[in-house]
Amino acid sequence: MTDPIALEDQYGAHNYHPLPVTIATAEGAWVTGTDGRRYLDCLAGYSALNFGHRHPALIAAATEQLGRVTLTSRAFHHDQLGPFVAELAALAGKDAVLPMNSGAEAVETALKLARRWGYLVKGVADGEATIIVADGNFHGRTISIISFSGDAEAHDNYGPYTPGFRSVPYGDAAALAAAIDDTTVAVLIEPVQGEAGVVVPPEGYLAAVRATCTERNVLMIADEIQSGLGRAGATFASGRAGVVPDAYILGKALGGGIMPLSAVVTDRAIMDVITPGTHGSTFGGNPLAAAVGRAVVKLLEPGDLQAAALAFEPELRDRLEPLRNHGVDGLRIHGLWVGLDLDPALGTGRALCEKLADNGVLAKDTHGSTIRLSPPLIVTPDDLDHLTDRLTRALKSLAR
Ligand SMILES: *Cc1c(COP(=O)(O)O)cnc(C)c1O
Numbered sequence: 119m120t121d122p123i124a125l126e127d128q129y130g131a132h133n134y135h136p137l138p139v140t141i142a143t144a145e146g147a148w149v150t151g152t153d154g155r156r157y158l159d160c161l162a163g164y165s166a167l168n169f170g171h172r173h174p175a176l177i178a179a180a181t182e183q184l185g186r187v188t189l190t191s192r193a194f195h196h197d198q199l200g201p202f203v204a205e206l207a208a209l210a211g212k213d214a215v216l217p218m219n220s221g222a223e224a225v226e227t228a229l230k231l232a233r234r235w236g237y238l239v240k241g242v243a244d245g246e247a248t249i250i251v252a253d254g255n256f257h258g259r260t261i262s263i264i265s266f267s268g269d270a271e272a273h274d275n276y277g278p279y280t281p282g283f284r285s286v287p288y289g290d291a292a293a294l295a296a297a298i299d300d301t302t303v304a305v306l307i308e309p310v311q312g313e314a315g316v317v318v319p320p321e322g323y324l325a326a327v328r329a330t331c332t333e334r335n336v337l338m339i340a341d342e343i344q345s346g347l348g349r350a351g352a353t354f355a356s357g358r359a360g361v362v363p364d365a366y367i368l369g370k371a372l373g374g375g376i377m378p379l380s381a382v383v384t385d386r387a388i389m390d391v392i393t394p395g396t397h398g399s400t401f402g403g404n405p406l407a408a409a410v411g412r413a414v415v416k417l418l419e420p421g422d423l424q425a426a427a428l429a430f431e432p433e434l435r436d437r438l439e440p441l442r443n444h445g446v447d448g449l450r451i452h453g454l455w456v457g458l459d460l461d462p463a464l465g466t467g468r469a470l471c472e473k474l475a476d477n478g479v480l481a482k483d484t485h486g487s488t489i490r491l492s493p494p495l496i497v498t499p500d501d502l503d504h505l506t507d508r509l510t511r512a513l514k515s516l517a518r
Contacts, residue, residue: 137475137482144171147494147501149480158504160474160481160493165312165344165455168371169417170494176374179413180406188406192398198408205415206383209353210366214389216382217403217411221343221369222258224380227397228306228339228367229262231382233282234391236303240335243301250297250305250336252288256313257306257341269485289319291326298330304337305330309355312344315488316450316457324359331364337388343369343380348495351428351453353418358453364388374414377407423495427454433499437506444513448488456491457484464516473512479505 123140142152147170149157162168169176183198190196203215216231218224232249236242256272257263264272265279273279286293288311298305309324311317331338340346340363345355347368352358354366365384373379378401382389401407417423434451438458442449448459460470467483474481483489493501 137471137480139475139480146170146172147497155478157475157478157480158493158497158501158508160479160491160505162492162494163375164370164482165347165349165492166370166373167375168348168495169374169414169423170496171375173374173417173496175417176376176410176413179409180374180376183406183409186405189401189404191400192403196405196408198405198412199403202403202408202412202415205412206368206372206381209415209418210383211362212366212383212385214384214386216384216389216392216397217408218380218382218399219378219401219407220258221367221380222260222263223399223402224343224367224369224382225257225263225306225341226260228341228365228382229304230397231365231384231388231392232304232306232337232339234396235337235388236301238391239388240303242303246301247282247303248299248301249283249303250294251283251285252294252307252311253285254288254311254314254317255285255306255308256311257308288314288317289323291323291330294327295330295334298334298336302334302336304339306339306341308341308345309359309361310345310350310452310455312455312490313484315459315484316452316455316490318450318452324356324361328361328363337365338363339365339367341367343367345455347371347414347418348424348427349453349455349492351431352424353421355452372411372414373407374410377410379407379411381411427495430454430497430502433502437502438509441510441513444510445517446513454493454495454497458489458491460487460489460513460516462487464513469516470512473515474508477508477511479508479512 140152141149143150149159206215207213233247236247251266262280266283267273284297286297340356342354356363369380445461445464447461450457467487467489471481471483481489
């Protein structure tokens with residue numbers, strides 16, 4: 119058989135630069151390479167694998183649904199959508215759900231919803247709506263979304279860009295309030311910026327944004343695609359900060375690592391600006407994804423996975439703080455989620471991730487010398503010992 123990596127290189131687009139690990143099988147928090155080597159998965163599909171690989175309850179739900187019906191299109195009803203949207207709405211404490219597939223699609227859906235709400239409810243003049251976003255954001259890869267990205271790699275050479283967005287410094291509630299005017303329909307914010315390197319805003323920031331949005335009649339939209347569904351030590355990172363946004367955007371872990379599944383979860387009065395024919399998706403809310411999504415919601419209902427992620431936070435702190443003596447310049451921990459800045463003199467985040475892979479740990483640099491660690495929520499303390507031990511080794515080998 120021809121080498122699969124050579125085929126990928128020859129025929130695939132080069133829009134990623136994967137680490138030199140070829141995964142053949144996976145279970146729980148661990149993956150096995152084609153060469154038989156085992157790795158602790160501390161990327162977990164950028165948090166799409168919050169429940170680990172092939173969680174038995176998720177595999178069972180998918181398998182059962184594969185034996186019934188997988189796709190109907192929304193031209194017809196099926197029996198999984200209703201229960202899925204009801205159960206997800208209940209988990210979020212909201213009452214209306216619009217399912218899509220990828221995270222970027224759900225962000226686009228929220229932007230469309232906000233503009234339509236602005237015109238039909240708030241009374242903004244047609245074509246004038248503005249949406250406030252934050253510097254350092256990552257919301258996906260569509261033309262409109264990269265139009266307001268500050269990341270040159272994501273943004274450059276894709277113009278002309280979609281107008282109607284204003285970016286303000288993340289964590290500065292006064293700057294955000296100052297950017298709002300009568301045309302503003304929404305604020306789109308990550309409660310914790312994941313791709314930026316697990317950047318946690320200052321205490322009180324999200325509550326101040328919430329208060330401003332309420333006062334100015336602007337929708338607060340929380341992109342919880344990466345921060346939500348347990349990662350931050352709570353069902354939502356917003357909730358951990360005591361804040362209820364007008365809309366949640368969910369994705370990644372919502373599909374249980376099996377199906378692409380995303381959603382906008384909001385209030386009925388806001389959602390009802392969308393009417394038949396005004397928005398949709400062929401695969402959005404399909405029976406297979408909905409069945410998996412229901413099983414995901416069921417895993418989150420008791421709250422023990424969220425509690426475990428929160429309990430891991432001090433454990434991670436105890437283990438990782440000493441690494442500041444081994445070339446770690448910055449360390450941010452929120453739930454079971456770590457942003458770690460390597461002293462650039464020791465190497466790039468990429469170099470550290472290569473050393474980690476050599477040592478049996480999968481992680482990915484976000485940019486420059488920053489890496490993110492986001493193991494599945496089902497890791498054990500022994501797994502975290504493995505991570506700490508191998509991270510220490512990797513740092514020492516870079517220092518040599
Ligand atoms: C990953 C991510 C997205 C985009 O999700 P895709 O499924 O890759 O389109 C959007 N927002 C945040 C915060 C993300 O982490």
